[in-house]
Amino acid sequence: MGIAGSKTLSTTLHNCTLWKADRSPACRSVMMALDAMNLSLTEVDVDIDKDEHNLPEIVAMNPFRTLPILKDRELILRDSHAISTYLASRYDESDKILPQDPAGRSLVDQLLHYDSGILQPRYYVSVYPILYENCRYVMPQPIEDIEKSYQDLETMLTGHLWLSGSWLTLGDITVAATISTSNVLVPVDKQRFPLLSNWLYRMSEQAFFVTANKKGLSEFTNRIDTGKISGLNEFKKCPRSSLTRRSTGGTLSET
Ligand SMILES: N[C@@H](CCC(=O)N[C@@H](CS)C(=O)NCC(=O)O)C(=O)O
Incomplete structure (x- = not known):
């Protein structure tokens, strides 16, 4: 699944993990970038509404207590813009969504x-x-x-x-x-x-908008409209791969 929905095989970044919350636009920008580039990594959901972004292991990686966070081996990045440009310049060979010139x-x-x-x-x-x-x-x-x-x-x-x-x-x-x-x-x-x-x-x-933005956006909309946190049982702080998220059309399911 690329920008035009092409069926090229996905590249799995085995050393990379992304901590994210679907309702966060900053996180969804990275998830969309990943899907547009056909890149997959381990994704870990962090529930901001349950204060999980203040857990010691998250704060150790990001003292600013914001999401997303990317870890690639020893490198830790804590800003969506830096994360997306890093992933594109390091792992995307198409030179399309982040031109090299x-x-x-x-x-x-x-x-x-x-x-x-x-x-x-x-x-x-x-x-x-x-x-x-x-x-x-x-x-x-x-x-x-x-x-x-x-x-x-x-x-x-x-x-x-x-x-x-x-x-x-x-x-x-x-x-x-x-x-x-x-x-x-x-x-x-x-x-x-x-x-x-x-x-x-x-x-x-x-x-990529369908697989990586739609679900979080409706979660956010529901949160704003009702003040409630939707699908609470779907929030699980367990890793799943970007590929799993994509194959379920952006919905969460167990790996
Ligand atoms: N400029 C940062 C902003 C990150 C940010 O503020 N993320 C929000 C979610 S969109 C957050 O983690 N907020 C913590 C909170 O809501 O308590 C980025 O693009 O990564």
């Missing part, structure tokens, strides 16, 4: 910095009061800020199918994880942001 690469980096510096902080300001402070609504200022991002992205998409230009890259994948999640809180208005809305639809049709 400096100009193409800089366009992707630009989007990743935009996600990390602008989109993610605006998303967290909007969602944390709902997730952790019993707030039921997104406040007016965060709505305004998120809509400013939608306007930025609408401008970036003028004359382009993809945020990175003529083909889909890690930049699109990363932004799609954040925006598809922000969209649950502050819906992308089709009339005001037609290019962004169409781009999000195109992204949602990609095979």
Whole structure:
């Protein structure tokens, strides 16, 4: 399963483990990148709602207490953007989703910095009061800020199918994880942001979006709509492979 759903064989990264939570957009961006590159590794679910990201073994790897975390032999990375670019530059041979030429690469980096510096902080300001402070609504200022991002992205998409230009890259994948999640809180208005809305639809049709984003997104939506944690019995802190996740269409099942 590649970007266009091709049936090339998956490469298993035997030394790599990813600690992640499906409802987290940062984690889903890495999972989508893995699926787009046909890479598999061991995935371990960490339940943020049960505070598992504060367990000593997780904090030892990431004192910032955030997910995702990647371990490749002795290397530990604790930022989704660094993780995805590391995996792509080390293990992806296609040179497609992370171009090797400096100009193409800089366009992707630009989007990743935009996600990390602008989109993610605006998303967290909007969602944390709902997730952790019993707030039921997104406040007016965060709505305004998120809509400013939608306007930025609408401008970036003028004359382009993809945020990175003529083909889909890690930049699109990363932004799609954040925006598809922000969209649950502050819906992308089709009339005001037609290019962004169409781009999000195109992204949602990609095979990797179905296998790696859809389930976590509906878990997140359910959490926001009801305040409840869906499918509690599905949260298991046991390893499974990326391949298993993909073969079940993004749903969790035992290996
Ligand atoms: N810039 C970091 C952000 C990571 C981050 O903040 N992750 C969130 C989940 S999306 C988290 O772990 N939050 C902890 C919490 O909700 O308590 C990245 O992209 O990896």
